[in-house]
Every structure is written in structure tokens, then in C-alpha cells.
Amino acid sequence: xxxxxxxxxxxxxxxxxxxxxxxxxxxxxxxxxxxxxxxxxxxxxxxxxxxxxxxxxxxxxxxxxxxxxxxxxxxxxxxxxxxxxxxxxxxxxxxxxxxxxxxxxxxxxxxxxxxxxxxxxxxxxxxxxxxxxxxxxxxxxxxxxxxxxxxxxxxxxxxxxxxxxxxxxxxxxxxxxxxxxxxxxxxxxxxxxxxxxxxxxxxxxxxxxxxxxxxxxxxxxxxxxxxxxxxxxxxxxxxxxxxxxxxxxxxxxxxxxxxxxxxxxxxxxxxxxxxxxxxxxxxxxxxxxxxxxxxxxxxxxxxxxxxx
Amino acid sequence: xxxxxxxxxxxxxxxxxxxxxxxxxxxxxxxxxxxxxxxxxxxxxxxxxxxxxxxxxxxxxxxxxxxxxxxxxxxxxxxxxxxxxxxxxxxxxxxxxxxxxxxxxxxxxxxxxxxxxxxxxxxxxxxxxxxxxxxxxxxxxxxxxxxxxxxxxxxxxxxxxxxxxxxxxxxxxxxxxxxxxxxxxxxxxxxxxxxxxxxxxxxxxxxxxxxxxxxxxxxxxxxxxxxxxxxxxxxxxxxxxxxxxxxxxxxxxxxxxxxxxxxxxxxxxxxxxxxxxxxxxxxxxxxxxxxxxxxxxxxxxxxxxxxxxxxxxxxxxxxxxxxxxxxxxxxxxxxxxxxxx
Numbered sequence: 001x002x003x004x005x006x007x008x009x010x011x012x013x014x015x016x017x018x019x020x021x022x023x024x025x026x027x028x029x030x031x032x033x034x035x036x037x038x039x040x041x042x043x044x045x046x047x048x049x050x051x052x053x054x055x056x057x058x059x060x061x062x063x064x065x066x067x068x069x070x071x072x073x074x075x076x077x078x079x080x081x082x083x084x085x086x087x088x089x090x091x092x093x094x095x096x097x098x099x100x101x102x103x104x105x106x107x108x109x110x111x112x113x114x115x116x117x118x119x120x121x122x123x124x125x126x127x128x129x130x131x132x133x134x135x136x137x138x139x140x141x142x143x144x145x146x147x148x149x150x151x152x153x154x155x156x157x158x159x160x161x162x163x164x165x166x167x168x169x170x171x172x173x174x175x176x177x178x179x180x181x182x183x184x185x186x187x188x189x190x191x192x193x194x195x196x197x198x199x200x201x202x203x204x205x206x207x208x209x210x211x212x213x214x215x216x217x218x219x220x221x222x223x224x225x226x227x228x229x230x231x232x233x234x235x236x237x238x239x240x241x242x243x244x245x246x247x248x249x250x251x252x253x254x255x256x257x258x259x260x261x262x263x264x265x266x267x268x269x270x271x272x273x274x275x276x277x278x279x280x281x282x283x284x285x286x287x288x289x290x291x292x293x294x295x296x297x298x299x300x301x302x303x304x305x306x307x308x
Numbered sequence: 309x310x311x312x313x314x315x316x317x318x319x320x321x322x323x324x325x326x327x328x329x330x331x332x333x334x335x336x337x338x339x340x341x342x343x344x345x346x347x348x349x350x351x352x353x354x355x356x357x358x359x360x361x362x363x364x365x366x367x368x369x370x371x372x373x374x375x376x377x378x379x380x381x382x383x384x385x386x387x388x389x390x391x392x393x394x395x396x397x398x399x400x401x402x403x404x405x406x407x408x409x410x411x412x413x414x415x416x417x418x419x420x421x422x423x424x425x426x427x428x429x430x431x432x433x434x435x436x437x438x439x440x441x442x443x444x445x446x447x448x449x450x451x452x453x454x455x456x457x458x459x460x461x462x463x464x465x466x467x468x469x470x471x472x473x474x475x476x477x478x479x480x481x482x483x484x485x486x487x488x489x490x491x492x493x494x495x496x497x498x499x500x501x502x503x504x505x506x507x508x509x510x511x512x513x514x515x516x517x518x519x520x521x522x523x524x525x526x527x528x529x530x531x532x533x534x535x536x537x538x539x540x541x542x543x544x545x546x547x548x549x550x551x552x553x554x555x556x557x558x559x560x561x562x563x564x565x566x567x568x569x570x571x572x573x574x575x576x577x578x579x580x581x582x583x584x585x586x587x588x589x590x591x592x593x594x595x596x597x598x599x600x601x602x603x604x605x606x607x608x609x610x611x612x613x614x615x616x617x618x619x620x621x622x623x624x625x626x627x628x629x630x631x632x633x634x635x636x637x638x639x640x641x642x643x644x645x646x647x648x649x
Contacts, residue, residue: 088621093378095570101566103614105610105611109610109611230436230443279453280448280452283450287440294425
């Protein structure tokens with residue numbers, strides 16, 4: 001177990017973490033500010049990934065694919081809110097679960113009809129397909145590094161937007177007390193549509209960046225959706241800061257745990273027990289973390305004020 | 309003795325009040341006669357699947373419909389119940405009654421732990437935490453290589469004393485018997501002091517608390533009971549499928565259970581079983597329908613089913629039970645007005 005391996009895994013965890021944050025950032029606001037249970041957020045990830053991959057394959061340029069896919073995901077989120085979601089705000093949570101569950105089925109099937117059930121592949125540009133030395137003698141895939149940088153830039157932009165702008169203040173007010181915010185003259189309808197479309201865009205960006213790393217296929221967003229729900233539970237609903245910290249923690253714990261837990265267990269138990277329990281514990285680690293945090297902080301690490 | 313008489317009284321009056329449930333249950337009891345005459349044995353299989361999902365949905369309905377707790381993780385209890393059968397058989401225990409006992413115990417304990425942790429929260433938190441715990445259990449079974457891991461394990465039909473499940477229709481009537489039992493039990497619970505309090509908590513928790521009761525206790529007990537009912541359904545599911553894999557507790561199944569309940573009618577006794585009939589018939593016949601209309605898209609039936617769910621939410625009120633009641637009311641109303649005029 002060398003320093004190289006540890007460093008590499010920490011970077012992988014960071015990359016998984018920022019990707020998770022991009023999905024969770026929008027979702028935590030949709031859940032917290034809009035009080036809307038939106039399960040089809042994974043579909044937005046898928047739409048982003050497919051848009052980028054399809055455009056990249058058509059034009060032959062990765063960056064054009066990304067640049068054109070971003071407005072596409074924004075439009076898809078905007079349209080979805082306008083056509084379906086806004087009719088569901090006043091419904092109870094159970095009906096929202098049901099309707100957005102229906103949307104998942106619809107989007108997965110629509111993609112399957114449009115692009116076929118097989119995974120879609122696209123090539124990376126030469127500048128991103130090589131390795132970069134993060135430390136002397138420690139090579140790391142350039143694309144993963146690029147994902148970390150883009151993810152952190154997005155996180156910074158989201159953070160500044162939420163903490164420094166007027167609309168951001170409305171968001172925070174909405175997360176703490178939606179009725180009061182509306183009574184004070186915040187245009188809730190416009191705010192909701194903005195949150196929704198922006199959330200869809202960032203989820204789409206996460207999909208675009210995951211595409212070259214994993215398979216672009218129908219249903220690809222669901223595992224990410226579930227993990228980002230765990231992130232939101234840990235971070236506290238409605239808190240973008242909480243989502244960021246929790247996403248990095250979850251990304252690191254999940255990635256590093258899978259690699260090192262089996263060998264760590266071998267220090268304490270015999271080989272057979274460790275090899276049996278290792279993978280089991282590793283895949284549950286994130287959820288165990290969630291359970292432990294819930295015991296001490298039932299509303300997450302950074303609950304929006306007024307919701308405790 | 310007086311207690312037994314009282315319970316019998318509750319059952320009697322409950323049967324009169326829940327005619328729809330008992331009509332459907334009786335229908336399932338007589339269904340094999342139909343399939344035998346019409347020579348459609350495949351339909352028995354479908355009916356068993358409907359009853360199994362119906363039982364699980366009835367269990368979930370106790371917390372979802374009567375208690376107002378939106379649990380998004382009940383598939384995990386079906387899975388635990390099913391794995392209790394699989395794991396018992398792995399160690400050579402073939403007695404079906406024992407499997408059921410294990411399933412009830414395991415689901416009761418798991419339900420208690422999850423319930424204690426999750427019920428401290430409500431609303432969106434509760435939905436997501438129950439989902440989180442279900443995922444945790446899902447991954448636990450995925451990684452248990454001894455018990456088949458991802459691929460699952462095959463199972464023999466359990467031995468229920470003198471009832472040989474390999475005889476035709478024995479399993480069918482075992483499942484039907486459990487359906488009757490669960491139906492009676494839920495009917496008694498819902499009409500009991502406990503059930504009434506539970507429903508009061510759903511509509512106004514603070515008020516129940518002000519009356520000196522502890523809502524958490526009621527919620528927890530109902531949560532554990534519903535987990536056990538789902539575990540029971542899961543144990544039978546394993547015998548029916550003769551196979552169990554983590555797929556049985558995939559999070560989409562929790563969604564399916566919720567769909568079944570809302571489709572049928574939330575917080576009604578007959579709702580879950582009627583919802584299960586409609587859901588599984590749609591699942592069975594939408595592909596067939598598409599095959600005749602648009603053969604190229606026969607496999608893509610979800611493109612219709614998905615929007616259908618959205619439409620049910622947007623325009624359906626009170627599910628199918630509500631719809632049937634409205635139709636009955638209208639028929640009664642029109643005949644009454646005709647009588648007057």
C-alpha cells in the first residue's frame with residue numbers, strides 16, 4: 001500500500017464527491033426550498049450525459065458537445081417544470097413520489113427508444129485522455145483531474161451565487177421559511193422555476209462529466225440519485241454548504257472505503273472473515289455513516305434554520 | 309371469553325363495512341375454479357403474484373394510508389422475509405412455519421431499529437431515510453457472496469407439515485389464507501382503539517399529544533407491524549418464485565408498492581389489493597396491447613405507464629376505491645331521486 005495508491009484514491013474520492021455535489025446541490029434546494037420530492041433528478045443526469053455524448057459524436061468535438069449540452073439541459077429542466085412539475089407543488093409528498101417515479105420510467109424508456117438500450121460511447125479529446133503528474137512520479141488521469149477542477153469551479157459559482165446575490169438571499173430565505181419569503185414579496189413561482197432549471201443543468205453537467213468515465217445508458221442516473229439523497233440527508237435538507245461537505249465526505253468514504261476496508265479488516269480478523277465481510281461493509285459504509293450521523297443529528301449536519 | 313366475542317363482533321361488523329375487500333378476497337378464493345374450467349393455469353400464477361404484492365401493499369398501507377408515514381423502503385422487508393427462507397434452507401431448515409417465524413422476527417427487529425431512527429423525523433426526511441436504510445440492506449444482500457450475492461439463490465418450496473406445496477393449488481390457497489388472515493387482522497387493527505389513535509395522529513399529531521398520548525409509540529408499533537406483514541409476504545414470495553435475489557428489494561419495488569396503494573386507494577382496506585390487480589394487469593397487458601398496435605415498440609410499454617402514473621396523480625382522487633364508491637353513490641343517488649319523482 002503505497003503513498004501513490006492512497007493519493008490516487010483520495011483524488012478519485014474527490015472526483016466522485018464533486019460529481020455528487022453537482023447532483024445534490026440542485027436537489028437539496030428542490031427538496032428544501034420547494035418542499036418537493038423529486039425522484040427524477042437522476043433522469044436529468046442521464047439527459048445531460050446523452051446530450052453531450054450525442055453532440056460530441058455528431059460534431060467530433062468534445063468541448064462543443066459540452067457547450068451545446070449545457071443549454072439543452074437547462075431547457076429540458078425549464079420545460080419539465082413548466083409542463084408537469086408546477087402542477088405538483090401543492091400535492092402531498094406521496095403523490096409527488098408517484099408522479100416523479102412515473103417520470104423516471106418515461107425518461108428511461110424515451111432514451112431507450114431514441115438511442116437503443118446499449119451504452120453510448122464518445123471519445124475524449126487528446127488533451128484530456130492522457131495522464132498528468134500530480135506529484136513527481138504520481139501520474140493521474142487528466143480527465144478525472146479536469147472533472148475535479150470543473151466540479152470545484154461549479155461549486156464555487158453555486159456557493160457565491162447563493163451567499164452573495166439577491167436571488168441567492170431569496171433562496172436562503174425560502175429554505176428557512178417559504179411562507180414568510182413569499183409574504184415578503186419573493187416571486188416564488190419564478191424562483192422555483194429558476195431553481196429547478198439550474199438544478200437540472202448542474203445535474204446534467206455531472207452526467208456529462210461521468211459519461212466518459214462510466215457507461216452512458218438508460219437508468220444511469222439512479223444510483224447517483226440515491227447517493228445524492230444520502231448526501232442531502234447527511235448535509236441537511238436545503239443547505240448547499242451542507243450538501244458540499246457531505247458530498248465530499250460521501251465520495252471519499254465510498255471510494256477509499258471500497259479500496260482499503262478489506263485490507264484494513266485483515267489486520268483485525270482472519271483472512272476468510274475479512275474477505276467475506278470487507279466488500280459487504282464497504283458497500284454499506286456510506287449508509288452506516290448516514291445512520292450514525294442520524295443518531296446524533298436527526299436533521300443532518302447543517303439543517304436550514306427554522307427546520308430543526 | 310368476552311374478549312373473543314368482542315373481537316368476533318368487530319370482525320362481523322367490519323365485514324359488513326368493508327364489503328369491497330371481502331368481495332375481492334372471495335373472488336380470489338373462487339378464481340381457481342374459473343381457471344380450471346377455462347383451462348388457463350397461467351392465470352393462477354398471476355393471481356398468486358397479485359395476492360403477494362397485495363399483502364405487502366396492505367402492510368405498507370397501515371403506515372402509509374392510516375398512519376400518514378411515507379415509507380419509501382418497505383421492499384427491504386419483503387427482501388428480508390424472502391432471504392429468511394433462502395438462508396434457512398441454506399442451513400438445511402426446510403420447515404415453512406419456521407421460515408415464517410424467522411421472517412416475522414427478523415422484520416420485526418429490523419423494523420424496530422429503522423423505525424426508532426427514522427421516526428424521529430418526518431416529511432421529506434422520513435421518506436429519504438427509509439429509502440437510505442432500504443438501500444443499505446439491499447447492498448448488504450448484494451455483497452453476501454455465501455448466499456449468491458448479486459445472482460441470488462434458488463429455493464425449494466418450503467415444507468408446511470402435511471401441506472405439500474408442490475401439489476397444484478396448495479401454494480395458491482396458502483397465500484390466499486394469509487391474505488384472508490392479514491385482511492381480518494388489519495380490519496381489527498384499523499377499527500381498534502389503537503387504529504383510531506393512529507389515524508388521529510395522521511390528521512393532527514399535536515392534538516393527540518395534548519391528550520396525553522405518545523404518538524411515537526403508536527407510529528413505531530404500526531411501523532413494526534407493517535414491516536412484519538411485508539416480511540410475511542416476502543417469505544411466501546420466495547416459495548412462489550423458488551428463487552430469491554437482491555432484485556426483490558430493489559428501491560423501485562418500494563415505489564411499486566406505493567403506486568399500488570395510491571392506484572387502489574390510500575387508507576382503505578380494499579385499496580391495496582385492488583391496486584395490485586390493476587397494476588399487475590397493466591404490467592401484463594400493456595406490452596401485449598402495444599404488440600398489436602405498434603409491434604416495434606412492444607417492449608417500451610413503460611413509455612405509456614410512466615405518464616399514466618403522472619395522470620393518475622394529477623386527475624385521480626382517492627384511487628380506484630374512491631372511484632368505485634363515487635359510482636355506487638351516483639347509482640344510489642339517481643335511483644333514489646327517481647324513486648322520489
